[in-house]
Amino acid sequence: MSTQIAIDAIQHTLQNISGKWRIPILTTLFQIEKARYSVLQQYLPKIGSKMLTTELKALEQLNLIERLVSEPNLTICYQLSNKGRSLLPVLEALSHWGEADLPKKATELTSQNKHEINHFLTINI
Structure with a gap:
């Protein structure tokens, strides 16, 4: 069998x-579909305001997310673009590979870091 990569x-x-925040931002938008800036801050409390703004702009420039402005009150929301949604199988594959590899590495982690391993996100498709 031959596979071209x-x-x-x-x-x-x-x-x-x-980057530290792109996958968490993308997976949050997979989960909640459309989010205001403040909602993203609530879901990702460890990200600073400046970093969130920077990453949202970068993801928008990459056409992975869309910035939506509603006209009546100029409310801004973010959602995945079609290109961004197409990353779901990629992220799932990375997650499965990581889960299979993680137990080997978990024994090397200190007890302080072990709680960070079990971060899961459920995405409704």
Whole structure:
């Protein structure tokens, strides 16, 4: 069996979703579909305001999310674009691989960090 792997395409994908906050932002938007800035801050309390703004702009420029402005009161919401939604199988595959590999690495972690391993997100499809 022969499998062709496009290394440049993989690196491009990883570059677009890499960083401490991009995957948490994307998975939050998978979960709640449309969110105001303040809602994203509530779901991601450890991210600073400046960092959230920076990452939202970057994800919008990558066409992974859309910034929606409602006309009557100029409320701004964020949601995944079609391109962003197409990442779900990629993130699921990364999650499955990580879960399979994680127990090996978990024994190396200190007890202080072990609670961070069990962060799960349920996405309704």
